[in-house]
Amino acid sequence: MNRTLTIIKFEYNGYVRSRSWRVTTIIFMLLVIAASSIPHFMALFEKIGAGNEKEKILVVSTSENGTDATSAQEMVSLLEQVSPDYDWYAGKKNDDPKALIENGDYNLVVSYDGGEVYTLYGSGYDFAVYGLQATLDTTLTETLRQNRMSQLPADDQTTLTEIMNSHVTGTIESVGKGGAMQNFYLSYIMLYLLFIILMIYGQFVVTSVVNEKSTKAMELLITSAKPTQLMYGKVIGIGLVAITQFALIGIVGIGGMIVNFSAWEERLPVIAEGIKTANFSPILIVWLAVFFVLGYLIYAFIYAALGATVSKIEDASTVTTLPIMLLMIVFMVSMVAMQKIDSMLVKVMSYIPLSSPFTMFSRISMGEAGAVEGLIALAIEIVFVIAIAWLAAKIYRVGVMMYGKPMNLGEIFKAIRTKGSSRI
Amino acid sequence: MIEIKNLVKRFGEVKALNDLSFTVKDGVAFGLLGRNGAGKTTCIRIIMEIFAADSGSVRIRGIGENEKQGNIRFGYLPEERGLYQKRKISEQMIYIGMLRGLSKTEAIDRMNLLLKELEAEEYLNRKLDTLSKGNQQKIQLAIALINDPDIVILDEPFSGLDPVNAQLLKNIVRKQADSGKTVIFSSHQMPQVEEFCDDICIINKGTAVLSGNLDTIKRSYPRNTLLVETGLPPTEDVLTSVKSRMEDHVSSATIAQKCYAITLKDDSARGALFEVFTALGQTPEKFIIKEPSLEEIFVEKVGDPTEDEKREEAVA
Numbered sequence: 162m163n164r165t166l167t168i169i170k171f172e173y174n175g176y177v178r179s180r181s182w183r184v185t186t187i188i189f190m191l192l193v194i195a196a197s198s199i200p201h202f203m204a205l206f207e208k209i210g211a212g213n214e215k216e217k218i219l220v221v222s223t224s225e226n227g228t229d230a231t232s233a234q235e236m237v238s239l240l241e242q243v244s245p246d247y248d249w250y251a252g253k254k255n256d257d258p259k260a261l262i263e264n265g266d267y268n269l270v271v272s273y274d275g276g277e278v279y280t281l282y283g284s285g286y287d288f289a290v291y292g293l294q295a296t297l298d299t300t301l302t303e304t305l306r307q308n309r310m311s312q313l314p315a316d317d318q319t320t321l322t323e324i325m326n327s328h329v330t331g332t333i334e335s336v337g338k339g340g341a342m343q344n345f346y347l348s349y350i351m352l353y354l355l356f357i358i359l360m361i362y363g364q365f366v367v368t369s370v371v372n373e374k375s376t377k378a379m380e381l382l383i384t385s386a387k388p389t390q391l392m393y394g395k396v397i398g399i400g401l402v403a404i405t406q407f408a409l410i411g412i413v414g415i416g417g418m419i420v421n422f423s424a425w426e427e428r429l430p431v432i433a434e435g436i437k438t439a440n441f442s443p444i445l446i447v448w449l450a451v452f453f454v455l456g457y458l459i460y461a462f463i464y465a466a467l468g469a470t471v472s473k474i475e476d477a478s479t480v481t482t483l484p485i486m487l488l489m490i491v492f493m494v495s496m497v498a499m500q501k502i503d504s505m506l507v508k509v510m511s512y513i514p515l516s517s518p519f520t521m522f523s524r525i526s527m528g529e530a531g532a533v534e535g536l537i538a539l540a541i542e543i544v545f546v547i548a549i550a551w552l553a554a555k556i557y558r559v560g561v562m563m564y565g566k567p568m569n570l571g572e573i574f575k576a577i578r579t580k581g582s583s584r585i
Numbered sequence: 586m587i588e589i590k591n592l593v594k595r596f597g598e599v600k601a602l603n604d605l606s607f608t609v610k611d612g613v614a615f616g617l618l619g620r621n622g623a624g625k626t627t628c629i630r631i632i633m634e635i636f637a638a639d640s641g642s643v644r645i646r647g648i649g650e651n652e653k654q655g656n657i658r659f660g661y662l663p664e665e666r667g668l669y670q671k672r673k674i675s676e677q678m679i680y681i682g683m684l685r686g687l688s689k690t691e692a693i694d695r696m697n698l699l700l701k702e703l704e705a706e707e708y709l710n711r712k713l714d715t716l717s718k719g720n721q722q723k724i725q726l727a728i729a730l731i732n733d734p735d736i737v738i739l740d741e742p743f744s745g746l747d748p749v750n751a752q753l754l755k756n757i758v759r760k761q762a763d764s765g766k767t768v769i770f771s772s773h774q775m776p777q778v779e780e781f782c783d784d785i786c787i788i789n790k791g792t793a794v795l796s797g798n799l800d801t802i803k804r805s806y807p808r809n810t811l812l813v814e815t816g817l818p819p820t821e822d823v824l825t826s827v828k829s830r831m832e833d834h835v836s837s838a839t840i841a842q843k844c845y846a847i848t849l850k851d852d853s854a855r856g857a858l859f860e861v862f863t864a865l866g867q868t869p870e871k872f873i874i875k876e877p878s879l880e881e882i883f884v885e886k887v888g889d890p891t892e893d894e895k896r897e898e899a900v901a
Binding site: 164167168171174175179372373376377378380381382383384385386562 | 633634635636659661663665666667668669670671672676680681683684685728
């Protein structure tokens, strides 16, 4: 155990103290800070982009009562003054906003009945929707107040106060893609993150194993510690490096979001709202951590075992093709399947050890699977991790002292079965 | 003490070790000699438990390979040398020291001591790939000795060392042996071995063809050839005169560089030979028994070299 700890420390320090790792981490941290400042960039781009093709917005008045209403044409002429960056159009009462947007006739449709609520229709990913909302709120509130006041006797103070406090707010209805599934974005981000970690750090594991063989350090190492200790120490050490890197990036990202949150609320209120209402329960974070760790261990053990079967860095890519292909397929299918989280494919994938870290977490976070299903997937996952660790240790043990051309699967299994054999 | 008994190891069709037996005593420098591919490294790797023999046994200080050797500390310099090129020397030495059971402070103390002894203290904070090959070799040796081992096994320790560093290495090996440790080293550089090893084992085709104390081995060879140096350049005339005067006792006489090499039929004629040279006005300045060099013994014992190379290729 002590030895394994020593190996973990050595592996960990090797990466964390290296210049390339530090530079990469800092670059990622800067990128995350930039991403958290997107609303500020949007404001900047809007200024720069003024004069480009304007967004077309249709205003539809659905008011039944002529006396309390502002007609669509009146609203349009007012909004043209307030927001000349857009092209405003007046619509008819029974225009269908969804159809008009889906046909591409207009970018946005404002539907207002002259009361205290309007609806702004837009494609779910059109940033203009969020930027515009604040303008509409203010303009329509002002219009409502003036309308109501103009209809009052001059001395009606109570009603005046009521009118002054009346307020128009909008609700946004997303048309087309991007439904309001719970934690969809969170799951999406986590899938990406897991994929990236497995790609980057899986390569680290392979390179590290092959490097010890190609520099001939291995013979000294395996006479100083057991091959299993070397492999577990390496896999865990590199895993901790991954955690450190993503924790640093995560902390900066969360900090950036906290600092910039008011800008998000102003410019991208839907996303801000999504973050506020996302279900980041502690239990979900535990699920996330467990599936991340197990997912990493499965792929890292595969990488380590395969790395042990080659002796030159140039040959490393030949053996990593298999886990990379596997990972890509699992990732792609998971991404596509998430659009239909209740499908049979996703259900099946969430119990297969190689894909369950991706799909079972998505199902749980999006409310598709309960704790029992999660625990079953977890049990299967743990059994598989133990099995793969055992097998990987066997392959590693015979592989590390084999030099020459990369071994094929047949040779590997033959070597495992023959006690104490080697090609040296 | 290490007792190797009847080791057999096959790699596919090739028998790398074929009934190999020898014993290494404590407190001596033991040279395991053989041509390339003779089985030296295979034997060492079996002792180090990198892989198992097909049959035969290794007993180290009375303990067999399947028993716990927990209290015996090994120091090993592999033939395939290498470490982390991009890590600091100090980091690597402490790491290996700790893997071999030292605490961090013990590892640091040993590291400082060894680097001082090897005159390599200045490399402490350097990365391995900034050192010359010879200096990397020194660091490797320091790492082999980091845990103050009871058994020191050095595979081809002299390869790549200049004469000064080779001497440094010899001193260290000597010191280890003198302090009662078991020291095995493999080599095919006979002059280096001859100079300071006590016992040897010559392996050929996986079998021990000669083993024992080097002096005893040398003494077992005939001691009837004398090298005579007179201070004057040897001449054919003198040689002919000596041969004719001692016709009954001399079996052969030649000129070997600066001296005469006279092989006698029997040892008792040594005194007479000395007198003959004196009588000829060629009083010997040096009059010594010619012992076989380790190299000569080696060549005599080791067979067809081309066959060895074929074996080496098959094993590699």
